[in-house]
Amino acid sequence: MSTLPLLELRDVGKSYGANRVLRGFNLSVQPGEIVSLIGPSGSGKTTALRCMNFLERYDEGEVWIDGQLLGYSGTGRREADRDSEAKVDEVRNPLSMVFQQFNLWPHMSVRENVMAPLVLGKKMPKAQARTLADQALSRVGLSAKADAYPARLSGGQQQRVGIARALAVKPRLMLLDEPTSALDPELVEEVLQVIRSLADDGMTMVMVTHEMSFAAQISDRVVFMEAGQIVESGAPGPLFNAPKTERLQQFLKPWFNRSLTPRAQVTS
Amino acid sequence: MQELMSYLPEFANALLVTLGVSLAAAFIGLTLGFALNAARIAIPGFALIYSLYVWLIRGTPFLAQLAVIYFGLPVIGLRLEAVEASILSLALYSGAYFAELFRSAWASVPHGQVEAARVHGISRVRVFWHVQAPQAMAFALPLLGNQVILTIKESAVTSIITVPELTMTAGRIVSTTFSYVMPYALLVLSYWLLTSSVAAIARALGQRMTRHLRG
Numbered sequence: 001m002s003t004l005p006l007l008e009l010r011d012v013g014k015s016y017g018a019n020r021v022l023r024g025f026n027l028s029v030q031p032g033e034i035v036s037l038i039g040p041s042g043s044g045k046t047t048a049l050r051c052m053n054f055l056e057r058y059d060e061g062e063v064w065i066d067g068q069l070l071g072y073s074g075t076g077r078r079e080a081d082r083d084s085e086a087k088v089d090e091v092r093n094p095l096s097m098v099f100q101q102f103n104l105w106p107h108m109s110v111r112e113n114v115m116a117p118l119v120l121g122k123k124m125p126k127a128q129a130r131t132l133a134d135q136a137l138s139r140v141g142l143s144a145k146a147d148a149y150p151a152r153l154s155g156g157q158q159q160r161v162g163i164a165r166a167l168a169v170k171p172r173l174m175l176l177d178e179p180t181s182a183l184d185p186e187l188v189e190e191v192l193q194v195i196r197s198l199a200d201d202g203m204t205m206v207m208v209t210h211e212m213s214f215a216a217q218i219s220d221r222v223v224f225m226e227a228g229q230i231v232e233s234g235a236p237g238p239l240f241n242a243p244k245t246e247r248l249q250q251f252l253k254p255w256f257n258r259s260l261t262p263r264a265q266v267t268s
Numbered sequence: 269m270q271e272l273m274s275y276l277p278e279f280a281n282a283l284l285v286t287l288g289v290s291l292a293a294a295f296i297g298l299t300l301g302f303a304l305n306a307a308r309i310a311i312p313g314f315a316l317i318y319s320l321y322v323w324l325i326r327g328t329p330f331l332a333q334l335a336v337i338y339f340g341l342p343v344i345g346l347r348l349e350a351v352e353a354s355i356l357s358l359a360l361y362s363g364a365y366f367a368e369l370f371r372s373a374w375a376s377v378p379h380g381q382v383e384a385a386r387v388h389g390i391s392r393v394r395v396f397w398h399v400q401a402p403q404a405m406a407f408a409l410p411l412l413g414n415q416v417i418l419t420i421k422e423s424a425v426t427s428i429i430t431v432p433e434l435t436m437t438a439g440r441i442v443s444t445t446f447s448y449v450m451p452y453a454l455l456v457l458s459y460w461l462l463t464s465s466v467a468a469i470a471r472a473l474g475q476r477m478t479r480h481l482r483g
Contacts (some may be wrong), residue, residue: 089389094389103384107402120398121389169388232411 006031006066006173006204011037013060014044022047022228025061029173029206034199036215036236037062037208039225045208048225049177052206053092057082065091066172084204096171100178102162104150111137114165129168136168137161156187158255160190163194174198176207197235212255216240224248272409272450275441279451282437283458289351289433290423293358300359301366305374308367309396317390318367325364331425338429354426362419373408374400377463406477411431417463424459432480434458 007029014022016138022044029035037045038148050056054070055108059077062206063070068091072081074209082088098115104113111133118129137143140160150158159179179195180188192214199205209215215222223233232245243249285331325333338353348356377400385395405459427436438455442448 055383055387085392089386089391092387093389097384099380099384101378101380103378103380105381105385105399105403107406116398117388117390118387120385120394121391165384165388242347 003030004067005029005064007206008064009061010064011061012048012058012063014047014051014056014058019258020228022051022058023060024229025051027206027223029204031172031204032202033220034203034207035221035223036054037206037218037223037225038210038212038215038251039231043225044228045225046177047228049175049208051209052175053097054088055097066094072139081238087255088182094172096166096169096174098162098166098174098176098179100181102155102158102182104158104161106133106150106164109147109149109152110142111162113150113161114168117165117169127253132168132170133164136164139167139197140164153208154187156190159183159191160194163191163198164263167198173204173206173235176205176209178210179209180209180211212240212252226251271445275396275445275451278388278437278441279454279458282432282434285351285431286420286423286433286458287432287462289354289426290358290416290420291302293355293423294362294419296355296359296413297362297366297415297419301368301370304363304367305370306358306396308371309374310392322364322368325361326368330357330361330422331428333361343448347395350426350429350431353429354423354431358419358423358426362415364417365415366412369408369411370404372406373411376407377403380391396445402477406474409474409477410470413466416466416470420462420466421459 005028007027007040009025009027009250012022012025013020013034015244025044025048027035028049037048039045040254047056051058052065052070055061057079059073070091071083071088073083074089083091105116108116114133114136115126115129118132119126125134134143134146134255137146142157142160142164145153145157145161150161153174159182163179170172176195180191183191188211192211195207195214196218207219219236221233222236222239224239224243224247225248232239232243232248239248240252243252290396304318304321307314319452334354334357338348338350341348381399382395385399386392390398423433424435427433427439430436434455438451441451445451
C-alpha cells in the first residue's frame with residue numbers, strides 16, 4: 001500500500017469562535033480502503049467528514065484530494081483565503097456524499113434526483129445520464145421506483161436513492177455521514193446491505209457511523225474520536241477486541257453489554 | 269335602477285383602472301422583489317442594501333410614499349402623471365413585501381438540499397434555479413397571491429391623487445347623486461370580485477405546483 005493516498009488530512013482543525021471542534025486531525029485513505037469514524041455525539045466525527053469535501057471550511061492544516069490541496073491555494077486559512085467555488089468543485093470532484101437526512105430533492109422524481117448531478121453538475125447529455133441513473137438505481141434495488149417522488153418512499157428507500165445519487169457520478173471516494181441514523185430500526189438493514197455491497201465492489205469509503213458491529217465488519221480501519229481529536233485508531237479487530245485507551249473501552253462497553261459482538265471478533 | 273345604469277359604465281371603467289394600476293404595480297413589484305432576493309443571495313454585501321430598502325418601505329405608510337413620489341419628485345424635475353406615480357409607488361411599496369416573501373420562501377428549502385447539490389458539482393446559479401426556485405415558488409405562491417390582493421386594496425389610496433379608480437369614482441358618484449348605499453355597495457362588491465379572482469387563480473396554480481410534494 002505505497003500508492004498515493006486518495007485523500008489525506010494533515011493536522012486539520014476547525015473552530016467556531018473560541019470553540020475548537022476539531023484539532024490535529026490526521027488521516028490518509030488509500031484507494032479501496034474503508035475507514036469508519038466512531039465516537040460519542042459532539043466528538044467531531046461529522047465535522048471531520050465535512051472538512052473532507054469543504055462543506056466545512058477547515059481553518060488549520062491541509063486536506064489533499066488526489067494530490068490537490070482542497071479549499072486553499074496558499075498558506076492562509078481565513079475566509080478571505082479560500083479558493084473560488086469553481087476551484088473547490090474541481091478539486092472535490094472525485095468525491096460524492098451520502099447524508100444522514102438523505103437530502104433528496106422532493107420536487108424531482110427518483111430518477112431525476114439521480115440524474116441531476118450528472119446533467120446539472122457534469123453537463124452530461126440527458127440520455128446518457130438516464131442510462132447511468134437507471135444503472136445506479138438497479139444497483140440499490142430501486143428500479144421499480146424510478147418514476148416515484150421521494151415523498152412516496154420509506155426512509156430506507158430514500159437513503160438508497162441517496163446512495164444511488166452518490167454512486168451515479170462514479171466517485172473515487174464516497175463520504176457517508178451517519179447513513180442509517182435517521183432510519184427506523186427495521187429499515188437500517190436494507191441500507192447497510194447496499195453499503196456492504198459497495199464495499200464488496202471495492203468502493204473507497206469514509207463513513208461516520210454509530211453502527212458498531214457494521215463498522216467492525218466492513219472497515220479496514222476504525223478511527224475513534226473524542227472532543228475533536230483522534231483518541232485511538234487501527235484495524236477493527238484489535239480496536240474492538242482490545243481497545244488500548246480507557247476511553248474507548250468505556251465507549252464500547254454498552255455494545256458488549258448488549259452482546260452485540262462484532263463479527264470481526266468472532267472470525268479473527 | 270335607472271340611476272344605477274347612469275353610472276354603471278363609469279364604474280366599469282374605474283374597475284379597469286384599479287385592475288390596471290394594481291396589476292401593473294404588482295407585476296413590477298413581483299419582479300423587483302424577486303430581483304432583490306436573488307441579488308441578496310448572489311452579491312456579497314447586497315444584504316445591507318436589501319435590509320435598508322425593506323426597512324424604509326415597511327416602516328412608512330404607503331400614503332406618505334405616494335406623496336413623496338407624486339409631489340416630491342417634481343422638485344428634482346421628474347414630473348409623473350397620477351397614474352404613473354401610483355404604479356411606481358405601489359410597485360416600490362409592494363416590492364419590499366414581495367422581496368420578503370421570496371426571502372422566506374428560499375429559506376424554507378432545507379439547507380441540506382443545497383449542500384447535496386453543491387457537493388455533487390451543481391453550481392450555485394443552478395442550485396438557485398433547479399433546486400431552490402421550484403420548491404420556493406410552490407411555497408410562496410399562496411403568500412404572493414395574498415400580497416397581490418393587498419396591493420389591489422392598497423391602490424384605493426391613489427384616489428387621493430385623483431386617479432380615476434374605484435374608490436375615487438364611488439366617492440364622486442356619491443357626491444353628485446347623494447345616494448350612498450348603491451355606489452358603496454358596488455364599490456365593495458367590485459373589490460371583492462377582483463380579490464376573489466386573484467385568490468382563486470393563486471389557489472389553482474398552487475395546487476398544480478405542489479401536487480407531487482404531497483406524497
